[in-house]
Amino acid sequence: MIEYLFQNIADNNTRQRAWIDGLADLFEVRCEQDVFVPQTVYQRYYNLKKMMFTEADGFKQVAERKSSQIANQNIDHICISLQLSGQKKIATGGCVSEIGQEMLVVFDLSQELSIDRAGGGAELGAIVPRRVLDAWRGDPSSWHGRIIPPTTTPLTLLLADHLKGLRTCLRTAAPLQKDRLAEASIALCNAAFVAESDSAYNHTGVLGIAVRQAIDRNLATIDAETLMAKFGLSRTPLYKLFEADGGVYAYIRSRRLAHAMQQIASAPGGRRPKIAQLAFESGFENEQVFSRAFRRKYGLNPSEVDATYQVCPHDDRASRLMSWLREL
Structure with missing residues (x-):
């Protein structure tokens, strides 16, 4: 697990910088210089070999995936996120949607997006390689930016409950249990979504x-x-x-x-x-x-070139996060 905790960072600007560095491999983060970063915020990333599970509680910020970052990284993963508290807005392809508490949203990490977390909030996420979502009809890209209230179907409600339970289980699960939990999570992600024919497929x-x-x-x-x-x-x-x-x-x-x-x-x-x-x-x-x-x-x-010229100057944990994604 990679974990970013901030309760021992006394300076607000230092906490803000540490948060941005923690997300650097997934998003370019912007926030106002004087925005307050609570010491209770956190980021956690679990490497389950077949997928990654994330949990975070953040603050007011804008996180973006731009074409330059996408082209440089070449990762091809789908993220299914559950908003636990707070609200955020997501912009994809000129369309802006609001995500409220207990809503699911699908992100295609190979496409551009912007997430405006106006008031912070907690969220969970499953990051899954596109190739394992073999039961989705069509391609998961067509779901990019789509918001799904968990009550849409019994299966989406089950998926939302599963993500909440997974967060608790992973804290004490043995390696073999984590492997089985990853398999179950991928199976449920496949079962919960049936893609429609959609012209948004990129x-x-x-x-x-x-x-x-x-x-x-x-x-x-x-x-x-x-x-x-x-x-x-x-x-x-x-x-x-x-x-x-x-x-x-x-x-x-x-x-x-x-x-x-x-x-x-x-x-x-x-x-x-x-x-x-x-x-x-x-x-x-x-x-x-x-x-x-x-x-x-x-x-x-x-x-x-000497050791001071670093290609990836942010925290080593963020570089490890990207290596995990590439190995899925």
Whole structure:
């Protein structure tokens, strides 16, 4: 479990910064500088191997998932959230909806959204890889931003009660019990929702996530031809997916350089990778080409990067949270 508690942080601004850092891998958070952060707020994340369970009690803030964060992370998960107290507004695709107490809402983490928590409030969440929601007819993307009162059907009421019970069970559950609880939760998520045919299904967004994940898994060897063959795409639709990134090859190069920077910056002192080896592993033809590209992107040579240049400067727990999501 990853847990963020704030009762021992006396300074309000420090509590605010710590809260924002805790959510950084899921959302970009904005809040007024003078907003009061109660010391009783918390965030908890449970890694159940097949899914993640979250619980939080927050304060007045706006949390957003933007296209830049979505493209950089390439995670393809659905979040089913239950509002326990307070209210919030969710904006997706120009549509704003209010979420009240005891309401369920579905988020597709591969699509943009904005959540305005005007008065704080507590909530629970199940974050599930899209691929395990195999009983949903259609694609879960069509549910993005949809609000469901638990009383809509007996199954949605059961799901809401299950999430509340799961919070209590996880505090003392043994590893085998957690595994079974995850299986039961996924089964119930599948049973509770039957997707309708919906024009909001974001085929392009889902495809873009899948293509970007393939690039990250094969950084050293990937090229446009491989992607076209793997996803059955012609050159034009493939290139269109990466228009905002300056083209598919510009995106691949950017991801290779980001990977290289992460390898250098996170290496323990005295154990930095050799530049030539790193260039090869990152998909560059030689050390000179790699060093020039690296210098253009970061303004310094690979050999000049030290431990103070961190790719992910926030709390290590947040980085661990993202690694959990990728492993689901």
